[in-house]
Amino acid sequence: xxxxxxxxxxxxxxxxxxxxxxxxxxxxxxxxxxxxxxxxxxxxxxxxxxxxxxxxxxxxxxxxxxxxxxxxxxxxxxxxxxxxxxxxxxxxxxxxxxxxxxxxxxxxxxxxxxxxxxxxxxxxxxxxxxxxxxxxxxxxxxxxxxxxxxxxxxxxxxxxxxxxxxxxxxxxxxxxxxxxxxxxxxxxxxxxxxxxxxxxxxxxxxxxxxxxxxxxxxxxxxxxxxxxxxxxxxxxxxxxxxxxxxxxxxxxxxxxxxxxxxxxxxxxxxxxxxxxxxxxxxxxxxxxxxxxxxxxxxxxxxxxxxxxxxxxxxxxxxxxxxxxxxxxxxxxxxxxxxxxxxxxxxxxxxxxxxxxxxxxxxxxxxxxxxxxxxxxxxxxxxxxxxxxxxxxxxxxxxxxxxxxxxxxxxxxxxxxxxxxxxxxxxxxxxxxxxxxxxxxxxxxxxxxxxxxxxxxxxxxxxxxxxxxxxxxxxxxxxxxxxxxxxxxxxxxxxxxxxxxxxxxxxx
Amino acid sequence: xxxxxxxxxxxxxxxxxxxxxxxxxxxxxxxxxxxxxxxxxxxxxxxxxxxxxxxxxxxxxxxxxxxxxxxxxxxxxxxxxxxxxxxxxxxxxxxxxxxxxxxxxxxxxxxxxxxxxxxxxxxxxxxxxxxxxxxxxxxxxxxxxxxxxxxxxxxxxxxxxxxxxxxxxxxxxxxxxxxxxxxxxxxxxxxxxxxxxxxxxxxxxxxxxxxxxxxxxxxxxxxxxxxxxxxxxxxxxxxxxxxxxxxxxxxxxxxxxxxxxxxxxxxxxxxxxxxxxxxxxxxxxx
Numbered sequence: 001x002x003x004x005x006x007x008x009x010x011x012x013x014x015x016x017x018x019x020x021x022x023x024x025x026x027x028x029x030x031x032x033x034x035x036x037x038x039x040x041x042x043x044x045x046x047x048x049x050x051x052x053x054x055x056x057x058x059x060x061x062x063x064x065x066x067x068x069x070x071x072x073x074x075x076x077x078x079x080x081x082x083x084x085x086x087x088x089x090x091x092x093x094x095x096x097x098x099x100x101x102x103x104x105x106x107x108x109x110x111x112x113x114x115x116x117x118x119x120x121x122x123x124x125x126x127x128x129x130x131x132x133x134x135x136x137x138x139x140x141x142x143x144x145x146x147x148x149x150x151x152x153x154x155x156x157x158x159x160x161x162x163x164x165x166x167x168x169x170x171x172x173x174x175x176x177x178x179x180x181x182x183x184x185x186x187x188x189x190x191x192x193x194x195x196x197x198x199x200x201x202x203x204x205x206x207x208x209x210x211x212x213x214x215x216x217x218x219x220x221x222x223x224x225x226x227x228x229x230x231x232x233x234x235x236x237x238x239x240x241x242x243x244x245x246x247x248x249x250x251x252x253x254x255x256x257x258x259x260x261x262x263x264x265x266x267x268x269x270x271x272x273x274x275x276x277x278x279x280x281x282x283x284x285x286x287x288x289x290x291x292x293x294x295x296x297x298x299x300x301x302x303x304x305x306x307x308x309x310x311x312x313x314x315x316x317x318x319x320x321x322x323x324x325x326x327x328x329x330x331x332x333x334x335x336x337x338x339x340x341x342x343x344x345x346x347x348x349x350x351x352x353x354x355x356x357x358x359x360x361x362x363x364x365x366x367x368x369x370x371x372x373x374x375x376x377x378x379x380x381x382x383x384x385x386x387x388x389x390x391x392x393x394x395x396x397x398x399x400x401x402x403x404x405x406x407x408x409x410x411x412x413x414x415x416x417x418x419x420x421x422x423x424x425x426x427x428x429x430x431x432x433x434x435x436x437x438x439x440x441x442x443x444x445x446x447x448x449x450x451x452x453x454x455x456x457x458x459x460x461x462x463x464x465x466x467x468x469x470x471x472x473x474x475x476x477x478x479x480x481x482x483x484x485x486x487x488x489x490x491x492x493x494x495x496x497x498x499x500x501x502x503x504x505x506x507x
Numbered sequence: 508x509x510x511x512x513x514x515x516x517x518x519x520x521x522x523x524x525x526x527x528x529x530x531x532x533x534x535x536x537x538x539x540x541x542x543x544x545x546x547x548x549x550x551x552x553x554x555x556x557x558x559x560x561x562x563x564x565x566x567x568x569x570x571x572x573x574x575x576x577x578x579x580x581x582x583x584x585x586x587x588x589x590x591x592x593x594x595x596x597x598x599x600x601x602x603x604x605x606x607x608x609x610x611x612x613x614x615x616x617x618x619x620x621x622x623x624x625x626x627x628x629x630x631x632x633x634x635x636x637x638x639x640x641x642x643x644x645x646x647x648x649x650x651x652x653x654x655x656x657x658x659x660x661x662x663x664x665x666x667x668x669x670x671x672x673x674x675x676x677x678x679x680x681x682x683x684x685x686x687x688x689x690x691x692x693x694x695x696x697x698x699x700x701x702x703x704x705x706x707x708x709x710x711x712x713x714x715x716x717x718x719x720x721x722x723x724x725x726x727x728x729x730x731x732x733x734x735x736x737x738x739x740x741x742x743x744x745x746x747x748x749x750x751x752x753x754x755x756x757x758x759x760x761x762x763x764x765x766x767x768x769x770x771x772x773x774x775x776x777x778x779x780x781x782x783x784x785x786x787x788x789x790x791x792x793x
Contacts (some may be wrong), residue, residue, distance in 0.1 A: 005522070005525070005526075008526060009525065009526060009528075009529040010529065012526055012527075012529045012530040012533060013529035013530065013532055013533040013536075014533060015530070015533060016530070016533040016534040016536075016537035017533050017536055017537040017540060019537065020537040020538070020540045021537075021540050023740070023741055024540065024541075024542055024543050024739060024740060024741055024742070025543065025738060025739055025740075026738045026739065026740055027738030028738060029576065029577075029605075029606065029607055029736065029737045029738060031603060031604060031607075035600055035603055035604060036690050037596075037597065037600050037687075037690070038683050038686035038687055038690060039686070040683060043679055043682050043683055043686070044679075045675045045676070045678070045679045046675055046678050046679075047675070185701040185704060185705060186701055190674050190675055190678055191674055191677070191678060192704075194674075267669070267671055268671075
């Protein structure tokens, strides 16, 4: 009985405790699993891809012209950022010139081997685009870099504007930069936007390049040669699609578009084959087959300049004074000027002669569309182009081309321009081949020749009439002045460029 | 007469007292059994030092108060600094050794805030909330320079690392973030590593389908889930920061750059490396 009571007492004691406990607590919390935090010690810092060693070849430095850096279009970079490229260009004999706001692009491009525009954010004018197109068409090399991290500001509108600027410039070359950046979340160098690129085509620009890294790069749409592209997992931020996105493209032989600037800068140029690519770009920029024209006047030469004079030239005080001034002009370009007794292939030439040209001068006139009235030598007959084969055009041409017999002494016939009087004009004739440039100065008398040399000295053909390889500077009482009326007779129907193998004219 | 006598006998029977006494004693002792409490901790702003100090105090409070049987972590934050996020995360993990923690995403759980959600047992989100943005954001420090008037003893004494080293550091933090997500979601995660690290923000429903969260629902569901995990009923809910009133500072945070109207621009004042989502990135960097 006592035990029973005791149990009841214990029961009565526990009931409220158990009741309350059960009321509130229906179990015991046991963590469902072994709680784990990341093994921070096992995480490793990713290391950059080792750079490929590049042999530093001793190069022969030869004077090959200037490279113009565009700074006139609110370009979003500092020259110090591209020192590696500049060193490569200088190693190849380039003179680095900047094109600043307010300057004349045509003048700056005179004698230039390449024009580089990096991250421009201000529109190119129509004239500038035309001048750059002409420059590239003449064999000048054009490099355009549009980096998505280089806009005038971080505003979306600025980024769009910077793309528009470069795309306007590159429109004729069928190259379009997209307003995006490329990324790869699977295989990248340290960050998803640091993408690997591999060559698509064999080209001088991708020689010895196996893999490069671009650091936030715009992708490029191009109908031309796609040189370097990402892999199948490299996508465009614009659409999250892509694969094999091109980021370096070449149009024709002379226009190179690159979607990243950072790979040129320190320390990123040291990664993978970036440095090799920079060397190749340097070589590309300096190796254009630049066709020298009067647009480059007076920066026509890249080699030491030799002066050859015709038989009737007298080296008097006035002439020597002008030649000395010309020497000083070219000395500023590190070019020497000296008299030659005979032609030397190692020299570019300035040839001085009187009209009609003598035998010394005569051989240099081959291929130039000029015919002298008293000349008994070879001059080309104007050739109609394929487009000018219509009967009417042919008749028109034939009717007005003078024959050797009809061309009077003292008169000069220039293909495409017509007849002019030798006493009224001085002539600059330009011949440019792959390895040398020759400038012929022809005048009616020695005094006029001295005046022509002064035009070289002052460095401008302004006021002279220039047609392809011939420039005419008219003389009147006040000196040389512009030709008042172009002597264009067959402007629409004649090919103005000298034909490659002009038929000889026989007596 | 006999009946009256019996009644009087019962009233005065000491045996009844003997039975009542343990009952009363039991009731008294039962009253000492605490009513369970679910504590709520709120992270509704950027995660900076001030925030981490407050939250860690609240976690410590929850841990040291036995009546708090579970915690609901209410999140509506774009994230913040790496250090402060990691500090809170590690304290949450420690708390979970004794008490379950349920995350309730109210509006935004991005980057560092999502990192904290990975330190909880269960994640519930408002239907319209946005979740994810796994990744790191940072600005590179200045390029190394040398100054005439400043003398230091090594090339990196002034800058800590090579400039490029910060890119590597950010990548390291990214990897660590992914590890946190992987451990936090385990086999519930339906996204690949690359997909997680794209840094996307997902609507709650999509986040649930991707396994980034467990459920879409109201705050009461989060509380109920916390109670379920803690095996408690008839609990009460307290806001731990109110319990700690007076111990935390009301000083206004200076984490973000403010515009001329005093509104936050979303950009951190100090350059550095962050687990942060900047809502309008790129449109206007002050």
